[in-house]
Amino acid sequence: MKNIKKVLIANRGEISIRIIRACKELEVKSVAIYSEADVEGVWVKKADEAYLLDGDPIQAYLNGDRIIALAKEIGADAIHPGYGFLSENADFAQSCIDNGMIFVGPKPEHIALFGDKMAAKKVMKEIGVPVIEGTDTPISDLNEAKNIAAQIGYPVIIKAAFGGGGRGMRIIEEEDKFIELFEAATNEAKKFFGNGEVFIEKYIKNPRHIEIQIIADKEGNIVHLGDRDCSIQRKHQKVIEISPSPRLSKTVRKDLYRVSKRAMFRLGYENVGTMEFLVDEKDNYYFIEMNTRVQVEHPVTEIVTGIDIIQRMIKIANGGKLIFLQEEINFKGYAIEFRINAEDPLNNFAPSPGLITTYLSPGGPGVRIDTIARKDYTIPPYYDSMTGKLIVWALDWTGVVKRSKRALDEYIIEGIPTNIPLHREIVRDIDFINGNFTTNFLDTKLESFSENIKENIESQKASLEEKQSEDNDSLVAAIIGAIKEMKNC
Numbered sequence: 001m002k003n004i005k006k007v008l009i010a011n012r013g014e015i016s017i018r019i020i021r022a023c024k025e026l027e028v029k030s031v032a033i034y035s036e037a038d039v040e041g042v043w044v045k046k047a048d049e050a051y052l053l054d055g056d057p058i059q060a061y062l063n064g065d066r067i068i069a070l071a072k073e074i075g076a077d078a079i080h081p082g083y084g085f086l087s088e089n090a091d092f093a094q095s096c097i098d099n100g101m102i103f104v105g106p107k108p109e110h111i112a113l114f115g116d117k118m119a120a121k122k123v124m125k126e127i128g129v130p131v132i133e134g135t136d137t138p139i140s141d142l143n144e145a146k147n148i149a150a151q152i153g154y155p156v157i158i159k160a161a162f163g164g165g166g167r168g169m170r171i172i173e174e175e176d177k178f179i180e181l182f183e184a185a186t187n188e189a190k191k192f193f194g195n196g197e198v199f200i201e202k203y204i205k206n207p208r209h210i211e212i213q214i215i216a217d218k219e220g221n222i223v224h225l226g227d228r229d230c231s232i233q234r235k236h237q238k239v240i241e242i243s244p245s246p247r248l249s250k251t252v253r254k255d256l257y258r259v260s261k262r263a264m265f266r267l268g269y270e271n272v273g274t275m276e277f278l279v280d281e282k283d284n285y286y287f288i289e290m291n292t293r294v295q296v297e298h299p300v301t302e303i304v305t306g307i308d309i310i311q312r313m314i315k316i317a318n319g320g321k322l323i324f325l326q327e328e329i330n331f332k333g334y335a336i337e338f339r340i341n342a343e344d345p346l347n348n349f350a351p352s353p354g355l356i357t358t359y360l361s362p363g364g365p366g367v368r369i370d371t372i373a374r375k376d377y378t379i380p381p382y383y384d385s386m387t388g389k390l391i392v393w394a395l396d397w398t399g400v401v402k403r404s405k406r407a408l409d410e411y412i413i414e415g416i417p418t419n420i421p422l423h424r425e426i427v428r429d430i431d432f433i434n435g436n437f438t439t440n441f442l443d444t445k446l447e448s449f450s451e452n453i454k455e456n457i458e459s460q461k462a463s464l465e466e467k468q469s470e471d472n473d474s475l476v477a478a479i480i481g482a483i484k485e486m487k488n489c
């Protein structure tokens with residue numbers, strides 16, 4: 001490539017590996033960074049170069065100045081921020097540019113705009129994109145807030161203006177709970193995002209979360225890469241993502257593609273972005289937020305379109321034009337992504353970092369795995385519990401669900417609890433199989449899944465123990481045999 005010869009990846013975990021793979025195929029050098037807690041991380045071994053950032057294991061990935069200084073020192077010309085960490089930090093993006101680096105992502109002004117959910121809603125409303133009824137200025141006065149909620153009508157949802165990752169949200173069903181929950185949302189927003197600004201929105205009942213992947217070059221060419229259904233969530237965080245949505249009307253789908261592309265065009269948006277919408281029971285759709293980065297669930301889109309999103313991001317940042325028109329993008333089949341989290345389904349999904357003692361990965365047709373998990377690897381306790389993703393593809397919906405069952409049954413991770421047993425239940429659920437689900441799917445089903453999850457975990461343990469004891473028996477037999485043979489000699 002013309003400008004980009006060496007990319008520093010300002011991230012860790014599975015997304016670092018994903019970016020390294022894209023760099024290798026583009027034949028540009030990849031540079032990994034890692035904290036003291038991540039010395040054993042597999043991305044450290046796979047990158048062309050890797051640098052330790054000592055000190056606090058979280059700050060290692062958040063200290064933008066230090067990362068940029070390193071990039072300059074080692075002669076990198078671009079920085080890919082991945083997701084989380086510095087990816088949505090407009091100051092970091094600007095600082096990369098000011099220091100002569102190419103920031104692989106959107107313009108800082110767009111990162112700043114969409115980082116503020118209230119400002120984003122305001123702009124979308126002006127452009128004519130439907131948004132959910134609610135406030136568009138920060139509220140600090142409790143009585144005023146209460147009046148607004150009454151006007152909107154309960155239930156309402158309080159959301160952190162600068163929030164993400166499902167945090168800083170509270171649903172309020174009735175006025176009595178208002179003060180308590182409003183304060184809880186504000187405190188959580190302060191704690192996680194360093195800014196306590198919150199806004200009020202009408203709470204949409206039983207919506208589907210549908211998002212549109214957009215990709216745009218520097219010359220104003222914009223295409224969508226289809227939709228994803230991310231309705232299977234726990235605590236407002238995505239657990240499973242699907243492309244395309246198995247139940248979305250043709251009209252809504254077409255509308256969402258059209259308004260998303262138009263909005264991005266109007267704003268002069270560049271690189272990748274995702275417009276997130278809620279679609280209600282009557283097929284009304286509303287913009288909720290825009291993510292100005294690569295998303296965790298980008299692989300499902302890559303699989304159904306055949307387009308490598310990370311390579312495109314780097315090429316666009318390098319000044320490359322989109323090489324395809326909208327009409328040239330062919331969508332094929334269905335893909336489902338299962339987030340594989342180190343968390344304990346029997347203990348309210350509490351994070352469960354630790355040593356992986358057994359790792360048997362699925363494979364075969366239509367199976368992709370992006371992960372840092374492997375045998376004898378210890379998942380450090382400092383980071384997000386998502387360790388990787390299983391992505392399954394098939395030509396039709398029925399096929400992809402069946403293949404997912406097979407792949408999830410093949411996936412054995414021992415030593416630490418994971419959410420794989422939860423996924424196994426979901427793909428066996430009749431509503432899931434019928435494509436009949438909204439964002440409250442897991443809220444209503446988790447309890448009924450719990451007994452089976454428990455049985456599943458116990459039977460996997462028992463069969464592994466049995467295997468272990470068989471292995472031990474044959475080892476003892478082999479040793480006895482060897483001793484006998486020695487005696488015979």
Ligand code: ADP
Pocket residue numbers: 083084085162163164165166193237238291294295296297384
């Ligand atoms: P996506 O939006 O890509 O589907 P998530 O919302 O789960 O996925 O966010 C991706 C990652 O970034 C997660 O690890 C999440 O914890 C983290 N994340 C998202 N938003 C923020 C934020 N504002 N601050 C810190 N971490 C965030």
Ligand code: ADP
Pocket residue numbers: 132157163164165166167201202203204205207209233236237276278288289439
């Ligand atoms: P985040 O930045 O944490 O990803 P989002 O605004 O994208 O936050 O919302 C995450 C999820 O929270 C949505 O997918 C949806 O399930 C729920 N949610 C957000 N706003 C509303 C709303 N107004 N009504 C109902 N559910 C909502």
Ligand code: MG
Pocket residue numbers: 276289
């Ligand atoms: Mg979101």
